Amino acid sequence: EAGVAQSPRYKIIEKRQSVAFWCNPISGHATLYWYQQILGQGPKLLIQFQNNGVVDDSQLPKDRFSAERLKGVDSTLKIQPAKLEDSAVYLCASSLVDREQYFGPGTRLTVT
Amino acid sequence: AQKVTQAQTEISVVEKEDVTLDCVYETRDTTYYLFWYKQPPSGELVFLIRRNSFDEQNEISGRYSWNFQKSTSSFNFTITASQVVDSAVYFCALRPDILTGGGNKLTFGTGTQLKVEL
Numbered sequence: 001e002a003g004v005a006q007s008p009r010y011k012i013i014e015k016r017q018s019v020a021f022w023c024n025p026i027s028g029h030a031t032l033y034w035y036q037q038i039l040g041q042g043p044k045l046l047i048q049f050q051n052n053g054v055v056d057d058s059q060l061p062k063d064r065f066s067a068e069r070l071k072g073v074d075s076t077l078k079i080q081p082a083k084l085e086d087s088a089v090y091l092c093a094s095s096l097v098d099r100e101q102y103f104g105p106g107t108r109l110t111v112t
Numbered sequence: 113a114q115k116v117t118q119a120q121t122e123i124s125v126v127e128k129e130d131v132t133l134d135c136v137y138e139t140r141d142t143t144y145y146l147f148w149y150k151q152p153p154s155g156e157l158v159f160l161i162r163r164n165s166f167d168e169q170n171e172i173s174g175r176y177s178w179n180f181q182k183s184t185s186s187f188n189f190t191i192t193a194s195q196v197v198d199s200a201v202y203f204c205a206l207r208p209d210i211l212t213g214g215g216n217k218l219t220f221g222t223g224t225q226l227k228v229e230l
Contacts, residue, residue, distance in 0.1 A: 031216060042116075042203050042220030043157070056217055089155060098210040100147065101218065103157035 002026065004104035006092050012110045018080035021107045025073065025094030031055075033101060034067055034077050035091040043091055049075065050097075082111045114139045116206050118221035125194050125228055133189045133224045135204030141165075143209035146180065146187045147218065152200040163187065165209075194228045201225050 005024040013019050025032050030051050035043035046065065048055040051072040060067070064083070069075040079086055089108050093101040115138040125131045137146065148160040161171065163180050171178045175192045191198055205218040 033216075040222070042205075042222050043218075044220075045217050048217065091157065093157075095216060098216060100159050100162045101216070102159060103149075105154065105156045108155070 004092055004094055004102055006090075006104035006107055008107055009105060010108050010110075012112065013082055015084055015111050016081040018078065019082055019109065020076055020078045021090050021092075021109075023075045023077070023092030023104060025075075025092070026102055029094035029096055029102075030072070031095045031097060031101075032069055032075050033093040033095075034075070035093065035103075037089045037091055037106070039088070046077070079109075082109075084111050087111045114141075114144075114206050114208070114219040116204050116219055116221035118204055118224050120224045121222075122225040122227070125226070127195060127228055127230055128193050130190060130192050131194050131226065131228075133191075133202050133204075133226065135187045135189065135221060137185050137187065137204070137206045139185075139206060139208070141208045143211070145207045145209070147205040147207065148178065148187075148189050149203045149205065149220075150200045151203060151223070157203070160189075191226075194226075196228050196230060199226060199228045 007022050032049045034046045036046050037043040046060045047057040047067045049069040067077045087110050089106040091106045093103045095101040117136045144165045146163045150158040168180050177190045179188045201223040203223045204221045207218050
C-alpha cells in the first residue's frame with residue numbers, strides 16, 4: 001500500500017515570496033492533516049480536514065497560510081507571503097476516522 | 113489543555129545496551145490515547161504504538177516495550193539490545209478520545225534524540 005506522498009521535498013524561497021506544498025494521502029483515508037515542525041520541536045497541527053471540510057484550523061496563521069482539499073483527496077498548503085519564521089518542515093498525515101495518523105516524508109522549507 | 117513532556121533531549125548509548133525514553137503527559141480528559149512515533153534522519157514520522165487510556169497492560173513488540181502507568185501519567189518506551197538503526201528522534205504524543213469532541217488532534221512532546229553507537 002502506498003504511503004502519504006508529498007512534494008516538493010525541499011524548497012528555498014526569499015521572504016515575501018509565496019510557496020505551495022502538495023499532499024496525496026493514503027487511499028481511503030478520509031482525514032488529512034498538515035503539521036509544521038520547527039527544528040528541535042515536535043510537530044504542531046496547522047489544519048485538519050475530514051473529507052472536504054475543515055475540522056480544526058485554530059493554529060493556522062490565516063493571514064498568510066491557506067489550505068484546501070478539493071474532492072476530498074489531495075491537498076495543497078500555501079504560504080503567501082512567507083516570513084523567515086516559516087522555515088520548518090511541513091508534514092502531511094492521513095488517517096481513517098479515529099485511527100493512528102500516517103505521515104509523509106515532509107517538505108523542508110527554508111526562507112531566506 | 114493537553115501537554116506532553118519528554119525531559120530527555122538527547123541520549124547516547126552503545127549498541128546492545130537497553131535504553132528507556134521517558135514520556136509524561138497532562139490531560140483533563142478521562143479517556144485519551146497515547147502514541148509513540150519514530151523520526152529517522154529521512155524525516156518521516158513512523159507510527160510505533162497507540163494505547164488507550166483504559167488499557168494499562170504493558171506491551172512488547174520484539175525489542176520494543178512500553179510501560180503505561182496512569183497513576184504517574186507516564187508512558188515510557190524501552191528498547192532492548194539497541195542497534196545503530198534505532199538512532200532517531202522519538203516522539204510521544206497524546207490525543208483526546210474522539211467521542212469527547214476532541215477530534216483527532218495530536219499533541220506532541222519535543223522529542224528525544226537517541227544515538228546508538230558501535
